[in-house]
Each structure stands twice: as structure tokens, then as C-alpha cells.
Amino acid sequence: MKTILYILLIFGLLFAFWSCGLKIPEKLPDSVSLEFTKHVEFPITTIDYSMQGLTEPFISQFEEEGFYKVSDAPLTLSYSTSVEFSPKDLFTELENNVKDTLTNFASNISFSFSVDEVFDLTLDNQTITLPSISGVSGTFAVSSILLSDVQLISTTIPVFNGSTSTSIPISTDQFNSIHLVQGVLNVSKASTDIDLNQLELGFIVNDTEYKDGDILTDLLLENNQNITLVATYNGTGAGEVDISVKLSNLEVDKGTGLEISNFVISPTIDPISIDNQNWQLTLAGNLQISFTVNATNLELTSEVVVKSGDQIIASGSPVTFDASKIINANDDLNIEATLTLAGSNVDIDLTSPITYNVIPNVSIENIYNYPVNFEQVIELPNNIVETTIGTGAVILDFTGVSIIEATGSVYDATITNTLISNATSLILDFSDISLPSTILLSTISGKIEGQEISFSGHLSDDFEIAKAKISNELLSSANQNFSYDIPQEIKDFVNSLDATILINLTYNATDISGLTLKIQSNFFEEKDIVIDNSGEATISNQIQHIDFNTLNNISLTIEATGTPEITNIKKGQTYGIDISTSLPIFELDNFDVKSQSFEVLPPTTIFDFSTMEGTEILSNLDFDIYMPVEFKSTNTTVNSTLTFLVSGTTIKIGNNDPEIDLGSYIYDIIKTSSPLTISASLTTSSGILSKDSVFGLSGSLTLPLEGTPTSDIKLYETSLELSDIDPLIDIVDSATLTFANWENTTGISINLSLNTLDFVIGDSTPVISLSNEDLNNLIPQSTLSIFLPKDEFIQFNNNGYIKIAPYILLDLKIATSISFGGGE
């Protein structure tokens, strides 16, 4: 019973354990609901807005117009301008005309040449490569060799009336095996016992029966091979017969253990060609010729001769060339060989052809009439129309060949000088030759010292062109002139002046004659300058006091004339004409001026605010601007007044008046975004101005970027694209928008607005709580903008920046329920 109590106790305990753990439901729930709350912080974006980024395009616009930045904090721009006027400036065009005329003349007439340039001998390092004697190799077929007669069988057999067959082996010492191309079977029989006329003998070899006199073809025979001898005796009686069987006229293409005695072959070997041109040569050296036969124990001897045309030019062993035999290069070298085959116990196979190989060890000893066909035309140098060469020659030096003979010449339109040979060089005599001329080298002969011949040419030391005539085209192309009409505005302003002008000419023309430079002018002195070797010449103005009432025009003509020639032009020197010019003095003084107004600055747009971007900040800003302008005259006692037109407003300033401020005009221009256009004219009283007299205008503008906005100035505006988070909105319980960065170092008040909310950047970091409803309102349309608020004085600090980094804290709450089926 105790046991049963124990059992009950244990079951009770078990039940207690189970019941306090898992509760097994009677019925599974109809739906499962998911619960989840979560706090997520997520970055949104960063806005880094540097003042430099804002002002950079703005500043660069101003810089393009000539402004420059003078300070970053506060940002200040400046602009300076000055205009200077000196009476000499009126004659800049005249001075340039004189200079250009001189420069053009000098550059057009100058030229140079040297004999060495003219004789630019392309002969330098010409090479001639002689053909080489190449080897040949090939094969030739030998269909068979002829062996001496072979006794196959010699035996004695008994003969009776009727047929008897006896098997008898071939027994010979002349082969082990042969393949017959052809052979004749000879049978001889002898007997004292029977009538041989009644005896017929047949021999069966490889199932074919042969008889005496039969021709055997394409048959393989081996020593000791059995042949069946069939003897048919029609006579009476019986007895013994001696039988002997031979093969004669035996032609074999394959065999082993052969006895060969002096079988001769004359094969055909490919010829060796040298060249396809007609010249001659001699050869020295030898040919190594080898033949290869598919054989063992074969003794092969050969005898070879080489022929060119009919003459034998090489023979012996090795085949050696006879260097005294002259050969035509376009005739082939024909190789004629005679081979003798012999030997005992030879294995040979002629079904594969015999190969040969000819290796030349040959050099060309002499050449005769080798065609070089070299031609070069020596042209006239530029700007030279006629030459005669006095003395001298072109010398061609050869290497790789000696004892030289050649054909060739040098010729011009009228004269031909033939070529002269001189051991290792050739001489082309240029005496009395005129350019252009032609050098011609046709053929050479000589003893060869190498496979390659090279030659180069040079002028002899006494080479000299006696006379060279310069072309008229060069002279006429150099001619220059100018004609300068005094402009009316100069005449209206200046009565007269004193001028001092000096032209300098430097020339260099060695061994030239017959060249004269001609200068003609109504103002400068007229002069003929004869050019002779080197020297200098000057030209000054003949009119020193210019009265513009009588002088209306200044002209200058400069010409090169004559029929110039250069003589005795030597090798190694440069000849020609070299002229350079300069204007060392151009001085104008004592201007006698009238009382007159004179435009010194045509209408000029200094800057144009209408096309500049970013100026709307300025147009919404109240600021101060200054532009002091000063007018001065120096080194003169003549009274003067400068008259400005600043974008339509006339302003007058006398010399030595105090400076005036154009700031208010500029302010209006900026405010109305218009261009700033300035023109200036100078009014003088009559009197004398010196060469040092100067009228000067200077002005500078300073634009500090500071002031008070007259309305909110927007720096940055963006509409936030929030549609991505739309699906999340339902699970967002609440959200907070705050900023990781909230910095403003610009030194000015800048505001940020999000829809209707407005914060000063840099002040305490905003924490914006957004309810689910707020978020729903933000999604369709929300605008973030950064702006300068109205009525707060600002001073742009170019080093400042705004840095904000918004991020969002989301409290998500998910409570969703999934129900299962329609419920049973």
C-alpha cells in the first residue's frame, strides 16, 4: 500500500509542476495582435552655408568689372581709375608708321646663303649592297639501280616422264632481299641422261609461274626463299638434269645486303642566280655540296663542276671557283654533278628521293660596270638668279672597293665635265659650271673589299662661286612707303610744334656690289645709301618746326636699287644682305595749342549693374558709398577744365580744383541697377605745352557691404520633400525636430523659418515638438528658408558661416492585429 501511496504522491507532484507552467488554452485566440513601441533617432540633413559661398559669385562679378576686395571682415570692395593725357599721345600713330616701315624694309631685304648649304650633298653615306651568292637545296628521284646478274639457284634434279615439283631455296651472296622493278629470268639446263628438248621448266614465285626469258616486275625476293621448280618431261627415260637460274638486267629500287658496283647517276640540281642586271663579276671561294641517300654501307662519290654559260668556273673537290673567270651577273650558275654508287652488303631504299644541299662559301672579288645610277641636282640658292662656279670639284670617297673605275659626269645646260677616277675616289670637276647643275654617277668597277660599298661626297677646299647675281624680285619686295595725313582734330588743337627724329640703319653685306638704298620724303632728309660690306647710316628730319597750317601730310619712301652681285663666294662662309633699323629719337616739344575742347576719354561703360547678378541684396540694402575724383595738370601753365558725363549727368572740374565726390551718383546707379558710363573731354586755354605736360584724372570708389535691409533678404529657400515618410506617419506617436549643429559665425542676424515657425540661427537650439497632426500638416507642403531680417543692421563678414544639422526623434507605436479566418 505504501508503494501505491508513493505513486499517488509522485503523480500529484507532477501535476503540480505542469499546472504552474504553461497554460494550455482551451481554444486558440482568433487574432494575434502585435505590440511594439520604439524610439528611433534619425539624421535628416546638414546645411552648411558659408558667407563666402554667398559673396563669391557677387564679388567675382564686381572683379570682372575692375573692382577688388580690400577686406573680408567687414567685406569691402574698392575700385580705382585714372586717365592721363599728354599732347605727345596725339602723334603715337605717326611714330608707329615710321617704325613699321623701317622694320618691314629691313626684314624683307635681308637674306643669306652659303656654298655648303647650296651643295647639300645627299651623297653623304650612300650605300651599295652587292647581291650575295645564296645556297640551294632540293631532291631528285632515282627510280632504280642496275645490279649485275644474280644466280638464284644452281641444282641438280632427277627427271622422269611426267611432272615433278621440287621446292628449292634461293641461294645467293648478292642480296638478302630485293624489290625488283624489273629483271629477266634466265634458266640453263644440262643433262647427259635425257633429251633436254622434251624438258619444260617452270618456276613458281609467289604463286606466279615464270619461265625462261620471262620478265619479272614488281617482285619481292628474299635469299633462302623457296621457289617451286616444276619440271615437265615429255620424253622417255629418266635421269638427272643440272639446272641454273639467273636474273639479268636487274633493276632494283629497294634491297638489303646488296652488292653494288659503280652505278652512275647524273642528277639535275637547281641553278644559283646572282642578279637580274647586266654587269660582270669574278668569284672566289668554294661550294660545299652534300648528297643524302637512304642507305647504309653505301659508298657515294661525286664529281661536280659549276658553269656560267658554257665556261666552267668552278671544279674539283671541294668545288673551287676560278677567280680569273669573269661571269655575267644575269647568267645563272649551273651545277652539274655525277654520282657513283658502290658497296657491299648495302641496304638501300630509293623509293624516298635523294636530297642535296649546296652551301656557298663564296665572295665577290671584282665587279665590272656595276650600275649605281645615282643622280643629284644642285639648285640655285634663294634670291640668286645667276651663278658661275670658278674653281673646285665635288669629290666622292669610296670605302669597300679599290682600284676604282667609274662612268659619270657633272653638267649644266651647256657644259658637261666627265668624271675622273683617282684610286679610291672620284672627282667631279665643277669649273665653269653654272647652277642649276646635275651630278651623275652611272657605273663603277673595282676590286671588292667587303660585301657593302659606301661613298660620300665633299667639296674641294678651293671650291669658289665666282659670281652670284641677286634677284630683282628681292629688291622690289623690300620697297616700303607710307603717307600720313595730319588728322583734323590735331590741326584744331595744335598750331605748331618742334620735332627731333632720328632713324638709324645698320647693314652688313660681304663682297656685295651694286646695291643702293634710296630714301625719299617731304619731311625726312632724302638720301642714297650705297651698301658696301658693313656700315651704318642715319636719317634725320629736315623740317624741325612743324606748322600744321602748312603741313598736311608726312610721307616716307625707302627703296633698294641697282643690280647687286656677290663675288668670290668661298666655302665655309655666309653671304647675303643683313639690315637692321631703329628709331632712337622721336621727340616732340613746344606744342602751341589753341583754346579748344578735346575728347580725352570716349564714352566708356566702367561697370554695368543691370547685367550683374546678386545685386538685389544691394538694392534691398541701405548703405553709404564714396567716390572721390581729382583732376590735375602738371608741367604747364595752361588753364584746363575736365568735363565728365557720368551716366547722363555732366560734372566739370578745373585743374587744381579740390576733389569732388561721385558717391551719390554711384549709389543711384546701384539702386537702379543701371550701367555706369563715363566720358571725358579736356578744355584748355591757348598757350605752349611742353613735352612733359600731363593732364591727369584719378578717382577711387569704396563699397563697404554693410547696411540695413529694407525688407527680408532671402539667402536660401527649399521646399522639403517629405512624401517618403508619409507611410510612416500612422505609426509615429510623436516626433521631435532638433539640431545637432546650430551655429552662426557671420556676425549678423540670420533667421531660419519652417513654415510659420521662425528662429534666429545661433541662438538657443530649437526643439520642435511635432504631434502626429503637425506631421500630417508638414508633409504636403513645407518650406525651409534662411533670410536676413528687415531693419537689422548688417555687416557682411566674408569669413562667417551658418551650419545647421537637423535630426528627428521619432517615437513609433505599432499596434496591429491579425485575425484568423471567419472563426469556427
Next chain:
Amino acid sequence: MKKVVLFILIISTFSFAGVLNPFGLYINPGLITEQNFAFFGLNTSGVLLFKQDLYSIEDLNALLNDGIVNLETINKLSVYSFSDIAAYGTLKIGKFSLSPFINFDGYIGVSLPDEIKDFIVDNIEVDKTYDASSNSFIRSSVFADAGLIINIGKVFVAPSFYLPVIYSSKNDQSLTFEYTSSSSPAEANLKFQTNAFIYSYFPFDNLSASNLQDISFDDLGIALSVGYYTDNFGISVNNIILKPSISKYRVSLSAEATLLYSGEGTDVSLTYDATASMSDFESYLKEVSKIPEITGYYKTNGKLSLGFRGKYALDKKWSVGGFLVGNFGVFSPYYFIDYLSDASAFVHSFGSKLDIRIIYFTINMKLISSNISPFSANSFGVNFNFGLGF
């Protein structure tokens, strides 16, 4: 009634079989003869143990009874199961017995790092980094064995052939997770990447009878158990590897997710990409061995026997347990408490054995929890043994 009691008493005078099992969590093949048939027996046993750490028993009850799932109360992203199913026969001749057996045993566990659970459950703050990594988030080792147990007196030796059915290795799996966010610059970056291989001798996606026929002797692993056992004490050294087995197939599991957010001024970009894939079983040869282990037990005898048992494997997985058995002849109720290091689980087993000499039957239910109290158990298991013989 009295007759029944008398019958039970008569039977109880014989010595009855013990409750310790030759297979299961603590393998000691020697115990096969403890099933106590005199000449011949046929036996089968099974253990199935499942442990989950996702939810406590309260949350499970809320789900089952009220249909409420609260993601915030997730404890741990971890599940673990162990199973052992064996069948064996025994032939006894005196002190000598021969017992052929087949046995499937092993475990499968998936456990993601707590940092990932925290990322799901806890607050996510900006400018903070959340990361985790693991190279053993899938642990599995299931082998099929077939062998012969030879008992001579109290000593036994048990050679067996074995093949990998499901196997994963620590060296070729990886899991990385990282989430960083920054308010300035405005950036968020999530990266999750995992890759693992499961090896098997069988291509489970394309199984046919030929897979069994094609088993080659060369692929079979050979292992040996040797040991000693008595009524009071036993020790067994298992999985002495004579030859490693070959796994012929593998499947690769991979998952990847990335999220990239950046904002600068009005330039805001968000990219998101997630893929997960499981490849087909592809041919891949790999040597796989069982892990050598040692098990032991000690117990007292009598009406109420008290005992301890333990296991230590060379891969540092260990188990230890204590038990109390009432020996009432035909009927033996018992209670086991075990701790499994691999699953971090306390297992309370309540069961009993019914043994009427020619047939026995054992069943126990297991309550599994992460702490020692069975009242907080949130996972369950079951164990049965059945045998007949004479």
C-alpha cells in the same frame, strides 16, 4: 486486487531494469544490457528536446491564450533542439552480449548575438554605433550511426559506422552587423551580412532511394566507444575516431541587407537593398568527424536511488545532472535535473518507467528553462523508451 498486488510484489523481487538509457544525452552503450532481458531484447528510445529563448512562459501564455505578441519582451534570438532516436537489439549469452544498434543523434541551434536583439528592441539613438558579429550562429551536428555493442561482463566495446546528416562548422560561417548614424554630416548606414554552410552526406533537396544504395564504404566514418559500467558507477569514452567520415554535399545560406542614407542641403539620398538565399545542395567533399566525449554516472541503489551524471566533449560542450529514482519494482518514477552548457538550459525531467519483465516502457516530460527553477520553464521536451524481450 490483492492478486494484482501480489503479482507486482512477486515481480518486484526480481531485479528490474534501471532508468538510465544507453543513448540520449549521456551515451553509455554498456547500459544496453541493463534493459535486463535474460537472453534477447528489442528496444527503441527517443529524446526530443527543444529550447527557445525568445519568450518567457508568461509571454508564451499571453500569445497562446490572448493572442498578444509584444516585440519588446524578446529575451534572446536563440533556439536549440537536441534529438536522439535509437533502435537496438540484444543477444545475451551469460556474461557476454552482442547488441547491434542504429542511432540518429545530434543538435541544431541558431543563436544571433544579443546586440541584434537589442537593436530591434531598444531605443536607437543618433550618433551611436550598434554592431555585432559572430562566427558560430548556426551550430549543428547530427550523425547517423550503426554499430555493434559487445559486452563482456562489465566491460564493453562498441565499434560503429557513422555518417553526417546535418553538420555545420565554426570556421566557415560569419555574421556581421553594423549600424552607424551621424547627425552631422547627416548619414545613416546599416550593414548586415551573413554566410554559412551546412554539410550533409545526403542532398536533401533531391533525395531518392539511390542515395542510400550509393553509400560507399570509403565515405563511412568509423568510431569506437569503450567503457565500463556497474549498478553504481559507469564510464564511457565515446567517439574514438578510427576514421573520419565524408560529407558529400553542402548548401550555402546567405543574407545581406544594406541601408544607406545621406543628406546634404537639399541633396538627400536613401538606398536600401536586402537579399537572402539558400543554394541548392552542391557536391562538396569534406571530412567530418564526431567529437570525442566522455560520460559517466554514479548512483546509489535501494528503494530510492540518488545519482549524478556528466558528459564532457572535446569541443568543450558539457552537461551535468542529478537524479532521484524510486525503485518500486514494476513502476519506477523518477526526476532528473540536467544542465546543458551548449543550450544554456536547465532540463527538468519528470517521468516513470513501467517494467513487466518482458516489456518495459518509459516516458518522461521535460521542462526547460534558462534558470534552475522549473516554474519559469518556457521550453519543453519528451523522452520515451520501449523494449520487449525475454
